[in-house]
Amino acid sequence: MSTPHRQLTSTAAPASVHAARDGLDVEAGLRASAADDDDAGRAAAQDADVRVRSRRAVTGSGSDDADLESVERRGAGRPGAWAGAGEQMAAAESQGAVKRPARVDWELMPLEGVGPLCFGMPIGAVAAVLLGMAELRRFQADPSFREVLGVEFGTGPAEPAVYAYFGDGLLFCVAVDAVRGPQVTLWGRELTACAPADLERFFLHAHDCGVLDVRYGPRGNPGANGLGLVVRVQEAAGNAVTRPVMVDRAWADRCTDDWEGAIPECEWVGRQWMYPGQAEHWPPPGYAPNWHDWQPPF
Structure with missing residues (x-):
């Protein structure tokens, strides 16, 4: 499936983003958006009305009423749920309870590589x-597409760092382990092992500025199809x-859609983004997916 990636355009943005567009590029615009987020976006995102408007914007004008209601229902509770997790994470880090291992730095080159x-x-x-x-193991990454091969690379036995996915023997998807994986950055913004609430605020602020077109998949995972990026x-x-998952240009279309996108099923299993009325893990208790004899590899 090969489709043109989504254009990153703007309708309204702060002065720093307008300035970036006048003489620079979208990358500069996102860097400016990150600065705006640090200065003012975080405070605005704490306001309930701003959060609701942000979620409505994320659905896009093409969403039908049912989709709009579904995304609004998810978005209405997610920031509050993740805010507590973000505060706990920050407190734990300050006390040394959560230690960030030394990481190599990787820059995401959207749709091209990482x-x-x-x-x-x-x-x-x-x-x-x-x-x-070193290569730790190989596994079948998806129950429906047996030809999709997953290869786990790690820094030592039982220490996975990178998951690489291949179709027809060629790399098309990469996921980075949140514990031992590289620190992936998108134009200066860290994506690996972040508090979900903080990273979500950044994405939604960039969306409101017109720099990114943020989408949520059916299970509530945010990302940007135009970048081939999903944040798990x-x-x-x-x-x-947070655990970044990235795909190449040919598979970026609907990559945030965990039902119809190209990201292997194994990457959607496990802990989920939190929103009211939904289980924290997939599959939820009591639900048996039609996986036949396939079992998630991790």
Whole structure:
């Protein structure tokens, strides 16, 4: 499936973003958006009315009434739920209870690759550029598409850091472990092992500024199809922290859609973004997906 990626456009933005557009590019606009977020966006995001408007904007003008109601219902409670988690995470870090391991820094090049990895690489080339890591295992990544191969790379036995996914032997998707994986940055903004509430505020502020087109999948995971990026969560030291998942240009269309997108099923299993009335984990208790003989590898 090969489709043109979504254009990143704007309707209204603070002065810093307008200035970036006048003489620079979208990357500069997002850096400016991050600065605005640090100065004013966080305070605004704490206001309930602003949060509701943000969630309504995320649905887009093409959403039908049922979709709009669904996303609003999810968004209405998510910031409050994650705010507590973010505060706990910050408190734990300040007390040394949650220690961030030394990480290598990887820059996300949307739709092209991340760090030393370029989409389209064969398995051997991927292994060669992951310095300090070794292949730990291979597994079937999806119950419906047996040809999708997952390869786990780590810094030591039982220490996974990067998950690489291959179709026809070529790299098309990368996920970074929140505990031991590289620190992925998107134009200067960290994506790995962040408090979900903080990263969500950043994305929604960038959305409101017209820099990103943020979408939520059916299970509530945020991302940007135009960047080939989805942000998942993962358990770490008793907290939920962010885990970036990235795909190449050919598979970016609807990548946030966990039912119809290209990201393998194994990446949607486990801890979920929290919103009212939904289970914290997928599959929820008592639900048996039609996976036949397939079992999630992690």
